[in-house]
Amino acid sequence: MRVLLLGGTGEARALAKALHPRVDIISSLAGRVPDPALPVGPTRIGGFGGVKGLTQWLQDNGIDAVVDATHPFAATMTAHAAQACGEAKLPLLVLARPAWDPGAATVVASDKKAAETVQRQGYSRVFLTTGRSGLNAFQYSDAWFLIRAVTEPDTEALPPSYQLLLSRGPYHYDDELVLLKEHRIDALVTKNSGGDMTRGKLDAAAALDIPVVMVARPPLPTGVTTVGTVEEAVDWIAGLD
Incomplete structure (x- = not known):
């Protein structure tokens, strides 16, 4: 076979x-x-x-x-x-x-809806972990973004104010907790990827009472x-x- x-x-x-x-x-x-x-x-x-x-x-x-x-x-x-x-x-x-249990997260249907939620809620320092393909949805946002990606995205797709963090998982709870604190993050935007490799950011956000915007799976x-x-x-x- x-x-x-x-x-x-x-x-x-x-x-x-x-x-x-x-x-x-x-x-x-x-x-x-x-x-x-x-x-x-x-x-x-x-x-x-x-x-x-x-x-x-x-x-x-x-x-x-x-x-x-x-x-x-x-x-x-x-x-x-x-x-x-x-x-x-x-x-x-x-x-x-x-999939992850979204819990108290705001669940949205797309990257565009996630960007609209960030703008509507007035979040100012956002940890953005949705990957390169969805970054153009945030290119007109007023917020500052900590963008984590495996490879460098196209500069045309990036928002006006950001810091790029190139890395590859797995990511652990303790490290994610430090990252959120150091960058004074007030919202996490992620996709419902599921699995343990990137779960730490959700647990760290919950520990710090940071709201989560989660893009639902297609x-x-x-x-x-x-x-x-x-x-x-x-x-x-x-x-x-």
Whole structure:
């Protein structure tokens, strides 16, 4: 059995490790992050050229099943995988880590809505952890932002007043607590990515009574099979034999 694993997450790397070498698995990374953490086994880097390109690649490479373990906000890739697997008549599994309980956070539907909430609430010093793709929503904000990202964003997308912090998780509670205090943060803006690697900022914000604006996850394509753990994904693949 040949399995395409759409990856780039810790869960994808753990799944590749759990399956290698008994399953012929090919991991695929988008290629947006320089020097990415690579999984065990064969890896391809780069896009497929949309649904048509992915469908053709699946057929040309004799793929028997696809596991989508991309980031919960990689909605375009997930939609393309669902459509391509439907056209190629291949089984598809989405491995999506459980979302965080938003608790008292203000939950919004998009980066744009998050920016509007920051402006409306009058927050002045914001810890912004939504990633590069959503920064342009904040480019006209009056607030000062501490922007954390893995790679440097385009300068045209940045707000007028900010400090850029380039780093890669995991992030721990004690360090996040210090960061929020040092920068006198009065609001945290984040996406509901789930998982433990970046959970510390939420716990630190709660300890300091700092309000959180949380962007909700995009909906998954209708009808896809989903699991929340690597172990469940291993069992699903075993059941295809």
